[in-house]
Amino acid sequence: MRIAIVRNYDDTGVINRFGQPCPDEYRPGGTVESVMAALQEGGHETLLCEGDKGLLAALERFMPPEPQARPSGFVFNAAEGIQGEYRYTHVPAMLEMAGVPYTGSSPLGHGLAQDKVVAKRLLRDAGVPTPNFRVMRRGTESTGDLRFPVVVKSRLEECSLGLQLVHEPAQLRHAVEGTVTQYGQDALVEEYIEGREIYVALLGNGELDVLPLVEQDFGDRETRLFTLEDKMHTAVTELQTICPAQIGSKLATMLRDISVATFRACQCRDYARVDLRIDSSGQPFVLEINSMPGLSTTSIYALAATTAGHSYSSLVNRILDVAHRRYFGIGIPYANTRRIATGFFRHSGGPS
Helix, strand or coil: CEEEEEECCCCCCCCCCCCCECCHHHCCCCHHHHHHHHHHHCCCEEEEEECCCCHHHHHHHHCCCCCCCCCCEEEEECCCCCECCCHHHHHHHHHHHHCCCECCCCHHHHHHHHCHHHHHHHHHHCCCCCCCEEEECCCCCCCCCCCCCEEEEECCCCCCCCCEEECCHHHHHHHHHHHHHHHCCCEEEEECCCCEEEEEEEEECCCEEECCCEEEECCCCCCCCCCHHHHCCCCCCCCEEECCCCCCHHHHHHHHHHHHHHHHHCCCCEEEEEEEEECCCCCEEEEEEECCCCCCCCCHHHHHHHHHCCCHHHHHHHHHHHHHHHHHCCCCCCCCCCCCCCCCEEECCCCC
16 A cells, blocks of 8 residues: 655745744654654555645645545654644644545544643543643733642643743742743643653554553652653653553553543544553543654654564554554555554443
8 A cells, every 4th residue: 555654854845934833842753764664564655745735746646546446545644743733733634635544633633632721621521530720821820729839831732842840839920931932822730740650552443452551760850750851862861661560450440441531532543642640549640642642663652562562563554554444444454464462451432
């Protein structure tokens, strides 16, 4: 099958430079090259494309329409946007309009997950525990019943951009103003949950595979947050991850159920990663859901998959197969991939 891997690396393919730019921290390293190699190993013909104004013309050349037949190709979407609001939605919206099937969440799913405030309201309505929060623009708004310390973060960004731990109300205004000024958006202020940090990788749609749980080991670090420096591997001390996380069966089942409920509440598709904290009493709280989690060979998602028995190549091809099944009701029979079930927890339920 023809597979176009769509990314955003070059930000020049726009009509105007206008709107909030995508931060440089989003720019992928070698992830898309690894994905492309995995798809080639699966027997696919590949093309690397920029998710910009020239995308649809490039796709039409690579996968020309076939009258009265299903589309002649597929997009593996790794595009995080160039500029403007809700950037994860931009490429999927273009593909929806052009009738091109693709991996991952729809524009709606990406928008709900990317907006941390909307996501938390959806979780709260669905009965999923998430830290108490407020939305602020100045930092002088009433904190109501918020308990300090609190975490301040940008409403729409990823990679822990704008992440700050605030211990006293007097520090809040400065933190909020800094986030709002730098990223041009509201600040999310939520109660800090002291405890274990767990990541749950999900794969599928109507029936979800829950991969082995991953724990972030903060060691003896005083500030127990997964920062931008940690994610960019520029921190003084490199954090370690534990997979599978050493968690009792009852709590593990609760974490899986909560994560699946989060996936469904935010209308995600194909694959996602849920980030949680467990407080000292054993109560889990969902921090956020990543509708397009990092897929580098060293990513948390890949670690969970390899612990389950996947190779990196079989993981990437499995994501493609899951998306193909969602569109057409069948997997990809001619791809050189195989389903490896070892280590998965299968979670059934209604359609996502």
